[in-house]
Amino acid sequence: MAGDAETIREAADSVADARSTLQDVDSEDVDEVLAKTDDVLANMTETLRELAVNVEVDEEVTDEHD
Numbered sequence: 257m258a259g260d261a262e263t264i265r266e267a268a269d270s271v272a273d274a275r276s277t278l279q280d281v282d283s284e285d286v287d288e289v290l291a292k293t294d295d296v297l298a299n300m301t302e303t304l305r306e307l308a309v310n311v312e313v314d315e316e317v318t319d320e321h322d
Contacts, residue, residue, distance in 0.1 A: 268304035
């Protein structure tokens with residue numbers, strides 16, 4: 257599991273970057289899609305960050321028992 261937390265953090269950063277890019281788009285035709293996409297990306301980012309913390313804790317517990 258070594259490195260799993262870092263991989264998850266990198267994925268969260270990628271999602272956050274995608275979200276930032278979408279927020280820069282300015283068009284009345286896509287406002288609803290952008291709003292929904294932004295919500296999904298925000299939720300995914302938070303979930304990935306929470307998973308990274310959980311993986312770190314699991315790795316620490318595993319290391320302590322080895």
